[in-house]
Amino acid sequence: MTVSEQPRPSDFIRDIIDDDIRANKYGGRVHTRFPPEPNGYLHIGHAKSICLNFGIAAQYRGLCNLRFDDTNPTKEEQEYVDSILDSVRWLGFDWEDRLYYASDYFDQMHDYAVQLIKAGGAYVDDLSADEIRDHRGTLTQPGKESPYRNRSVEENLDLFARMRAGEFEDGSRVLRAKIDMASPNLNMRDPVMYRILHADHHRTGSKWCIYPMYDWAHGIEDSIERITHSICTLEFEDHRPLYDWFLEQLGVYHPQQIEFARLNLSYTVMSKRKLLQLVEKGHVSGWDDPRMPTIAGLRRRGYTPSSIRDFCDRIGVAKTDSTINIALLEHCIREDLNRTAPRAMAVLNPLRVVIDNYPDSETEELDAINNPEDQGAGTRKVPFSRVLYIERDDFRENPPSRFFRLAPGREVRLRYAFLITCVGVKKDESTGEVVELHCTYDPATRGGDTPDGRKVKGTIHWVSADHAVQAEVRLYDRLFTVENPGDVEDGCESVLNTDSLEIVTGHVEPSLANAAPGTSYQFERLGYFCADLKDSSPERPVFNRTVALRDSWAKIEKRL
């Protein structure tokens, strides 16, 4: 390759694929799959897997299937299927005509089970769940064989057929693989293949009352779809011998399973169980609450698909357990939105400013640049008048050193407007709180220029009080107060950040009144904000803070 080319992103999985292609292992084919269970919404950890699987397929000119691993009707719902489809699509990936469901293969799986029974590799066990657990042994002690382990093939066939026919109660019998009750790998101690579940399935309805277990189902699904590299997370490493055993016994096409470390992110949780709990206990408004690490939540928060893909590219793929700093995700969205988000002015914590020497009834329109990073974004008009709002933080009665903003007697630039000088401070007599500033403006500085070349250190944002539109602004912060909430022994609820949402009424420039839901803006000097997908309307604009701008003054001030 030439020096100007980007080095191809690589990792241990791509290294394996490179080797396989070199060895012509699957005829040079690369075919991956993303196999979610529709029992919850997708989160940023799934995004890592999606980017990996679809990314590899694209890179090697292979294919990637989207497959629902819907083998447990008691936990799965159509709502989750819909949300997953939506999330994968939104992230920018296309499964074309390859949308599959494990439930589509239930007949085939059943036939394979019959085949395995006939080969003496599986048996129907009448033990209860408790008894099976007792027979399993422990980590250090071998298990005991079930008394039903050596039933004849005929009896097994008959019993399995009756299981399927619905003759038995839930939990009364299971089909088990006949492997080795003394195996040091507990997964090999006669794992359950089928359980009886008289439950309606979201796709097959009441057709089945026996459902396959993950280990039995997954390899078959991969095999049927001619997957080459079955990529999953580390906790399945122990299951690989079983994955291999089933496919070998069946004598069918055999993909290879490869495991990588799942994503952990600081200050949030990633397990579906914990996320479900946050939803069910009302700690958040739903799976798509902008504080959730779900794809739907990130989307509503204002994250873009490209920023999430970029994040997934940057974190890499390895087998080390790791926790990525949330700051990296924030970096990715800032970098993206800095390039693309139009700027606007909004005051979230207003302080009234009266320009004493500006005519009472006059209004003028000033030109503001929409995006300094993108010349093509053009300009817009911003109304200016005698009474304005500025941010309360941008005024100090007794400014500390290196404070460049407004203070009594000081001059600052109003962005794209005029230079103003503070000539008076009006306070509430009882509380001492500053309630209004009086300033004078320099008409020669229209647009913010200084014809005399004088330098002004501070530039602050503002809105015209009469023209500003009120908007609900939701200021989000991290959901948890500790870096690894998942590690908290008594549950992560005890470390929930009670200030993760602050709602304020912002005064925003009029151009923002018609912000289309889902569009992002940079509120200058504050951060990136996104018109809420669900709640924002022209009558009542609602903005979510995606992420604050880097604030180097806050750092300086902290050290003062």
Place this chain on the structure above:
RNA sequence: UGGGGAAUCGUCUAGCGGUAGGACAGCGGACUCUGGAUCCGUUAGCCCAGGUUCGAAUCCUGGUUCCCCAGCCA
């Protein structure tokens, strides 16, 4: 005291017997009509102990620490 994995700057990640590199974070500076962005500079790491070798993050031996597994969940 079973089995399966993993250990490289604060956090991720490259390295495949030959100068430990990148990203984020941090720190310093330049520039700036966003204390934004950008640019420049900089701090900081091979789990430990032996061994092999001219030379070890890499190979060998022995330790240590962490993660996963005893669902009829996936």
